[in-house]
Amino acid sequence: MHPQKESYILFLMRSDLNSEADYLERYRASDFPRPAVAVDIVVFTIVDAELRVLLVRRREHPFKGSWALPGGFVRVREGKRDQGENLDDAAARELEEETGLSPRQVYLAQLATFGKAGRDPRMRVITVAYYALVRPDLVPLVSAGGDATNAEWFPLDVLSRNKLAFDHGEIIDAARRTIAERLHSSDVAFHLVPRTFTVPELRSTYEILAGVPFDPGNFRRRFQRMVEDRIIEQAPGKRITASKPAAVYRFRSKGGER
Numbered sequence: 001m002h003p004q005k006e007s008y009i010l011f012l013m014r015s016d017l018n019s020e021a022d023y024l025e026r027y028r029a030s031d032f033p034r035p036a037v038a039v040d041i042v043v044f045t046i047v048d049a050e051l052r053v054l055l056v057r058r059r060e061h062p063f064k065g066s067w068a069l070p071g072g073f074v075r076v077r078e079g080k081r082d083q084g085e086n087l088d089d090a091a092a093r094e095l096e097e098e099t100g101l102s103p104r105q106v107y108l109a110q111l112a113t114f115g116k117a118g119r120d121p122r123m124r125v126i127t128v129a130y131y132a133l134v135r136p137d138l139v140p141l142v143s144a145g146g147d148a149t150n151a152e153w154f155p156l157d158v159l160s161r162n163k164l165a166f167d168h169g170e171i172i173d174a175a176r177r178t179i180a181e182r183l184h185s186s187d188v189a190f191h192l193v194p195r196t197f198t199v200p201e202l203r204s205t206y207e208i209l210a211g212v213p214f215d216p217g218n219f220r221r222r223f224q225r226m227v228e229d230r231i232i233e234q235a236p237g238k239r240i241t242a243s244k245p246a247a248v249y250r251f252r253s254k255g256g257e258r
Contacts (some may be wrong), residue, residue, distance in 0.1 A: 035124040040071030042175035052153040063165035070098035089231040100143040107191040133191035
């Protein structure tokens with residue numbers, strides 16, 4: 001340890017600094033190495049019966065011109081009282097800046113933390129990853145912004161993980177697994193169907209997220225239980241199909257209509 005830093009640490013440990021206010025007044029965070037913190041967002045939707053992820057093309061180095069997840073650094077201030085934005089606020093801001101989507105329009109949840117050394121060539125960067133679920137009818141509203149030149153929805157099946165910036169392929173894989181695991185214990189599927197849907201349309205969404213087919217009869221019985229539990233209700237109107245008009249439904253929120 002550098003002698004000057006060692007004497008500084010000993011100074012902070014002196015017994016005459018008998019209050020936390022005294023300690024904080026003398027504490028200098030800049031004397032200790034610190035990683036940067038970022039947020040990255042895996043944005044999913046379903047288009048043409050495919051699960052797709054939103055990627056943006058980076059405008060700046062590193063990985064200039066490569067496809068990447070929307071995201072950026074958490075804004076931090078040096079003041080002790082005002083230390084900057086919270087993680088959720090940073091994720092919501094980056095989502096809106098880089099995609100044009102408001103957090104009020106989509107489902108946004110924290111996924112996991114990724115922090116292996118060397119994941120960013122500039123410096124030590126720890127990212128807190130989030131995933132967002134976007135209804136198909138909101139897809140046309142997406143537009144690139146911030147430090148991205150354009151945004152595009154990529155089918156997961158054809159996505160080339162090794163051409164993505166940073167470790168974003170690893171983050172996408174983790175988000176995909178999480179959604180599949182939470183499919184039967186949460187409302188993740190609710191956020192990837194239109195406002196109104198038929199029974200086959202909802203079954204197709206479950207199949208796409210799970211990656212396996214569902215027996216139509218078993219799924220209809222499950223659907224009926226969701227109606228009886230007042231999770232789903234019938235909506236006005238009909239959907240024109242190849243055979244006959246089909247009833248449409250909608251999810252109910254805790255406060256009523258979704």
